[in-house]
Amino acid sequence: MLRWQQAEGKRHALDGPFPPRPDERFEALCGEEVTVAVRDVPQLGGHWFDPTCTGCESAWLARC
Numbered sequence: 256m257l258r259w260q261q262a263e264g265k266r267h268a269l270d271g272p273f274p275p276r277p278d279e280r281f282e283a284l285c286g287e288e289v290t291v292a293v294r295d296v297p298q299l300g301g302h303w304f305d306p307t308c309t310g311c312e313s314a315w316l317a318r319c
């Protein structure tokens with residue numbers, strides 16, 4: 256399932272059954288490998304203030 260996840264300064268998208276946890280690495284739809292930080296997880300008090308990754312956005316739209 257496709258989901259959005261903020262990591263390393265951008266809001267990336269990934270395809271996976273679970274949202275990544277802090278310190279977990281994932282490969283975003285744009286091809287970048289990024290690591291999730293605690294501040295990237297809303298359940299842990301994080302906020303998604305970072306801009307959407309354009310590569311992930313077009314990859315997301317291509318899959319719909």
Ligand SMILES: [Zn+2]
Nearest residue numbers: 267285308311
């Ligand atoms: Zn991306």
